[in-house]
Amino acid sequence: MKKIARSELNALFAAIAEQKQLFIPADNTAGQAEFILWKDGVALTEKLNTTRSAKDLFFPQVENLVNFKVSDKKMEIIENRDPAAPFVVFGVRACDCRSFDILDSVFLSEPVDTFYKARRENGIIVTLGCTKPAETCFCGAFGIDAANPAGDVTCWLDGETLYWKSNTDKGKALTAALSVLTDCDENAVVAIQENTRKILEKLPLNNLDLSGFESDKLMELFNNPAWTELSESCLGCGTCTFVCPTCQCYDVQDFDNGREVRRFRCWDSCMYSDFTMMAHGTNRPTQKERFRQRFMHKLVYYPSNNNGVFGCVGCGRCLQKCPIHMNIVKVAKKLKEVAK
Amino acid sequence: MQRIGVFVCWCGSNIAATVDVEKVSQVLAQEPGVVFSTNYQYMCSQAGQEMIQESIHKYNLTGVVICSCSPRMHEATFRKTCEKAGLNGHMVEIANIREQCSWIHKDKDVGTEKAVVLGRAAIAKVHLNAPLTAGQSPVKKRALVIGGGIAGIQTALDIADAGFDVDIVEKQPTIGGKMTQIDKTFPTLDCAACILTPKMVDAAQNEKIHIYSYAEVESVKGFVGNFNVTIKKKARYVDETKCTGCGLCTEKCPQKKVPNAFNLGLDNRRAIYIPFAQAVPKVATIDADYCTMLKSGKCGVCSKVCTAGAIDYKQKDELIEQEYGAIVVATGFNPIKLDKYDEFAYSQSPDVVTSLEFERLMNAAGPTGGTLLRPSDGTHPHTIVFVQCVGSRCDDGRGKSYCSKICCMYTAKHAMLCREKYPDTDVYVFYIDVRTPGKNFDEFYRRAVEEYGVHYVKGMVGKVVPQDGKLKVQASDLLGDRQLHIDADMVVLAAAIEPDETARPLATKLTASMDTNDFFTEAHPKLRPVESPTAGIFLSGACQGPKDIPETVAQASAAAAKVIGLLCKDSLTCNPCTAQPDELMCNGCSSCEKVCPYGAITYADKEFRGPNRTTLIRRMAQVNPAVCQGCGACTVACPSGAMDLKGFSNKQIMAEVDAICR
Amino acid sequence: MRQDPLIPMLGEVTMIRTDTPDVKTFRVVGIDGKKPFEHIPGQCAMLSIPGVGEALFSITSSPTEPDYVDFSIKKCGCVTTWLHSMDVGQQVTIRGPYGNGFPVDTELAGKDLLFIAGGIGLAPLHSVINYCRHYRDRYGKIDIVYGSRSKDDLVDYPEIIDEWCKEDGINVHLTIDNPQEGWDGHVGFVPNFVKELAFDTSKTVLMCGPPIMIKFTLAGLQELGFDKSQVYTTFELKMKCALGKCGRCNIGDKYVCKDGPVFRLDEMDELPDEY
């Protein structure tokens, strides 16, 4: 384990930035935290977490896959991928760190998504243990320990000191190159962790009961009458999906600028009316079906295909950001209530 | 994807001198969808057109782009060319490489490059063109004339002459309008009644003309060729079919104190009346506001004296529905009210009169039997002051900003007639300008000044004060640069004229547009002066703007000619480039309807198949293609993009934009 | 740099055949003139016209064709309309093959097969039929029930008449919805026709067509004594990215592009009715 004085954080960031691009959670002009490319003067946010998750750095909202030049009957495929620059993302919380397991299971399974893979290989995730979790946090329900996150490197921060512990080879290599860090004892963070865990215990949603979503209940849950009521006020916006660290649905769209055609991959949202639009219409015609798809996916379909691991990490973003305050916690509770 | 042929015209050297036509046709051949591209000396020539037609067949073309002169020049030509070859005319687009390219550029490279871009834009548009067919709508061969003044009568007579049925709706009990109240007409000084009443009789006797007197237009539905009009015939309490017009009732009616509207209140009439001797129809009417029988149920004298048994106190308003192919508005004018012009003492002295009142005072059928007498004491006036532009050309907000056009001439007429009949009178005319454009008008005015010795004074009357039976007139003489004080016996005010008050609500019913002065606007101020922008609505007389009698009659005949032209057709070809809503996108919010200048948009509730076998009822815009002129105002007002314009669709215009900016 | 599965390869259309008023068959080869990839009957590939869109189509040719892949495509959307308007020699992009395909070498091997198709639904089965014809000895009796709106709407009609009908061990049963001049075959809808034909229940059924046909035909088959586990169908229309990643083609916890598009109908019982 290593450490550095909190007052020296800037020096640490400068040292990392010397080697790789560094993103840290910092406050933007709207007073929200987001991952910002560090340069001198960018300060670590006081906020618990970023509005948009760390997913964006690995699976950006829009990316140019390939271009085409079309002339007459002939066409040409132009691959113009940027070689991904190595980067470090600092301050990822335990929940967001877990989201990469979920994204990996999708994108790194065959056939591997090379765009995502390149970023994963080039990115080093430095997590930061939580000290002031919010009432909306429920990572505990997924067995995530906010006091002891995973990642290539794990950090803890208290009033005076940042503690730094590398977990992986990538993390160790980074650590080795950072001479500003000094050695310290593993036990130094125990107090921080205990303090966090004490607060976690008090969180209203920490012990959210997620039993009853096993795959043998799939049809029962799908046909649960509560979906109508739950989805009734859903606006059909994509806020929950876009701030979600695990949502990864995408669409491929072409843009013809008259000289070449650019093919983009962009995020899609199951909440949008044209999500599953096919040549002859859609099979999810109302918001109820779309709404159900999102939560069934997180709570049932994904676990069914992934050894019972839920497609949610309890970060609480959708709890805070949904314009009508409908969210996975309310859905899970209501489904169970009605099922009984 | 279309199969497009591109035809580049040299226009002799007009285009070829500044545009490398060969290069243009070669470059455009590379565009997606272009299967044939060529150039030729004169595309519009017989040989050029044949080449286009052959290519359509040979290459199975679905779209044609012609790079040539302005579409305003030959679009119609090339459309016809293609139609003859079996290709819909609206699959043709013109790239204007002459007026907007070769003629404005000198450098051949620049011109060529631009011609290519314009060609590309046309190709991009053609890709999205769809065949359009103009609809046909049948024409109801009957016309409605609203207003039975000289304008309406003339229009009706001309239409009837051409063999079409025509109805006149007149709100007064008789047709004839303002002209019936006029004594003599300028510049010939012939008697108004002598030239008008025969026309009134003609109208009444014409088999093709039906007169709805004492009636108003209640509502108008439909569109050009197919108007559906409801006419309200007001109860006159006299059975028109029985009344012989003998006039006995109008003599026996005990209610004698009814101001006579025909004489502008200068004398009284009975509660049952025939407005004047030559009224058409010559039928009595009971004035419900004054009739004691109708008000209290006591009297019934007229009923008793009527040998024809025509009196019917229980008569009700009657609604008549009728279909028309065309509607002519001939609602005429009125002098403005003078309550804002108290400096002229109009409300204080009966000897201050308006010009129209003066007409009645001079008229042999008027309250004074044609002898000019002062309303106050019945004496002969010796000094008469005419004030011009009362409320005309007025920018202080009390009157009208426009020139009423007829006042200069009728005042000259009045002045002249006074001097002729009563040479002992002094006549003063105060004017801002004397405007006399018109055949024999200036001569007429000069006669008034030179032969009849009328005192024309440039300047305005400041104040008229009734004093000791005289009217003290203070005025300025601008040319003499002095103040004048005249002791007049009578003051005659040339009040501005304004459209009849019924015009504005009528315009709303017709969805015809009006200007801020409530005059109907014409489709084009120069080129279509007797048509309203609303198809099938025509304008006759002073409802369109101030006019004298000859102008009114000329316009009335012109409107009739337009109506006849319309009614001659069995059906109308509609403009194919009309707006069309996408039913699935329409919200029914009414934004489009509010900006449509033609009232072409209506709404209907329609059933839709909703998700999961439900049925939804939604309010939806519907465009009547027979009425829509294709301006596109609605397409921008529509937030959901449901409304689009055929031939100039959103996608077509954006495709042109894309091609130009590429 | 390694290509991403989302990045397609170029192909060229070497043949276009008009089958019906709204169906054309396109033959695609790689720009090297060779077959772009090997596939299993029932698999799909993604064709795209850059700027117009990408769309997934069943491969209609048999894997046994050595030089090309065919796609029979009905004109119904943006991409298909574009495809229908193009000429031979046009390049397109292609990626694939995708999906599981029919279990031709496992579950279907040695069985009597009953193919039931409606309209363009013949496209995915066409590949299987010709595969089975090629390896005729691996399969039992083959029955083909094919129906369409009219004679003109029967896809691959010449091939059916000239080849399939003439082959031993293959029974072709054609039907059209309404009587028509020049048609002396059966008239009526596919589900009723299947019931009339009263197939014996030892057969394994491969079915593709409009949802309404599938629904009623299945009911008919069940009346005849067939079990759902004997019936296969394909849901390729639902596929989006075809890679199992974009998250949009799922029916319950199954992804059509990874777990399908071919499903045995008894599997569908455990899935929500969202197809």
Place this chain on the structure above:
Amino acid sequence: MSVNEQFQPTIVAFCCNWCSYAGADLSGTNRLQYPANVKIIRIPCSCRLNPMFILRAFQRGADGVILCGCHPGDCHYTTGNYYARRRMTLLFSMLDFMGIERGRTRVEWVSAAEGAKFAATMNEFVETITKLGPNRRLEDLRCSKE
């Protein structure tokens, strides 16, 4: 060579069919010159111009957009240009509010008789846009020619 000497702006002119398109034709008939940067798109009436078209032009690389229509009061469709006037006023104000250079957008009323005015307007507009330089603030990077 400075950028401005090389810079050839792309300018889209939307002209109503009845007045301004005819005015543009007249300026051609009278051989009045204006730069080839201006490309005209014919629309039936100025009220057909959807703000979307203007933004589309900027997206695709236009440096200036001008709308020409009949003089207020002379609209072939009576009222179209009055609506266009309000719409464009508000749109231009919004573009200004978002910091887009004033002057990249313009409305001019040109009658069928005003060929000279059309040419003069276009000359002036091209000069304005050339001075402003390439449209950077509203450009769509996907359409960027660089």
Place this chain on the structure above:
Amino acid sequence: MQQRVKEKALELLRNGTVDRVIGWKTGEFFYDLTPAVFETAEEIEKDFVFSGFSGANLSKYAIAQSRAAGKTAIFLKPCDSYSFQQLLKEHRILRENIYIVGIACEGMLDMEKIRAAGCEGVVSVKENGEELIVETLYGDRTLSRKDCLLERCAVCKSKKVVIFDEMLGEQGDEQETARFDRVAELEAMTPEERFAFWRGELSRCIRCNACRNVCPACSCEKCVFDNDKSGVRNKAAADPFEENLFHIIRAFHVAGRCTDCGECSRVCPQNIPLHLLNRKFIKDINELYGTYQAGADMETKSPLTDFTTDDCEPSIVHERGGVK
């Protein structure tokens, strides 16, 4: 008031005036209320809440509910009532099927502002006159209520419920507000500053469409930006231009129809002050064409579907004040 609203909902449902009630439903916490349709008195007893966090404008839900069988009650705060009436004016709501209960409003609270004031792990908020007592996992805080109001409430334009069948509390009036101050501030900047400001704000846009989907004026059956046939569909912004286009066109489409209810900014997950775009249009309309408040009445023509012959020319934009 909080109790009266709930009692009124119960009463209307129990006495058969209506078949359902659109209101706010309790959440996991005290602040995360969800707009909901209540069909039974039991549901209302259990879950109906009206509190300082009932900010959500319910009027848009009336579009669908007014088409359901029977009658629906809806609770409208003053600003909501403008949205409702505007929708009515656009024939989107069937008035005869709706029973409107107007609610006098003292301003709604903004949880984001409470959090931004440094309150993390908030457990409860108690209103105590002009003060808010905020209980958090990390200790109690006292905040001024005024500082925690939603933006639209801080500059409330009207306390008047413009359409109702029944009113709870005192009817109020339109009031002078400072709502255009920020627009004026921006107008006073240089174009470069304004450009930088908007580029900064809009570059955060993630095109989640929350602003559009919550907006009562954006009630289109299908938005042009979702419509494949429109030629301008874009699902996710691929470029800063796209966000500009979307937000300009959206503001333009609601110009003259936007009641300034402020929902767009309230729901923006990225805290983009989108209401400023709408307010800019409102301010311009007021200044150029006379004061107009959308939804204030049923009759007045919207400024964009109206004109006068002497309207100002578009060049006024280049001529009028502000830094060039």
